[in-house]
Amino acid sequence: MFENLSTRLQKILRDLKGEGRISEHHVQEVMREIRMALLEADVNFKVVRDFVAEVKDKALGEDVLKSLTPGQQVVKIVRDELVHLLGDEPEPVSFSKVPPSCLMMIGLQGSGKTTSTGKLAAWLAKNGRQPLMLSVDVYRPAAIKQLEVIGESLKLPVFESAEMDPVERVLQALKHCR
CATH class of the missing domain: 1.20.120.140 (SRP54, nucleotide-binding domain)
Structure with missing residues (x-):
């Protein structure tokens, strides 16, 4: 935009x-x-x-x-x-009291969600959090690969799953985090 x-x-x-x-x-x-x-x-x-x-x-x-x-x-x-x-002043990010905290990136195709996810994960890691990235864009396999490449370059984990149902992928990632 x-x-x-x-x-x-x-x-x-x-x-x-x-x-x-x-x-x-x-x-x-x-x-x-x-x-x-x-x-x-x-x-x-x-x-x-x-x-x-x-x-x-x-x-x-x-x-x-x-x-x-x-x-x-x-x-x-x-x-x-x-x-x-x-917003004139930055708002602090609030996390759930019981981990994991989930952040969902939503936007139009090509609007930078995957890149922003990597940047956000890097910021979280820098601030003492343990981010785990997950792509649920199963209809565009390149998105999953792109997130893996970003994760590798940042040395941050990306949840891997053979599951192609987006909801199941999320549930598996949540289970992994707990």
Whole structure:
């Protein structure tokens, strides 16, 4: 989602170079691109509507900081609003009192779930946890292999099972962890 949004923004922001103020025309153009990128990434319509309205309110007519171009100023406003939308302060991860704690990664195909799983497992290991990764994407065997490769490169365990029923794979992994 962020890569798509970034690409779209860069295209629009080239037009803002040399402007001293952010005009309503420029803001509307940028907001249209942001709206489309977020909607194409399956972000809820109401969230998109509120986000775009907030960015537009903050960007319209705002004097550009001397150290920034108008394009950079819009990017800063969008970034600040994304941070605010996603949470200004990091939330601590809470784990169950009785192990194991399970974290499920869900997302669109190609959205980075497997890579993010590896990064999350590495972070957990670095913070004293004992992660065990498991792929239940049995319909795409390359996903299982990809997780194994990531596990090997991070020297972190990946649960292996010949079982091809996703629910059974999870139950086996839970049993293994207990």
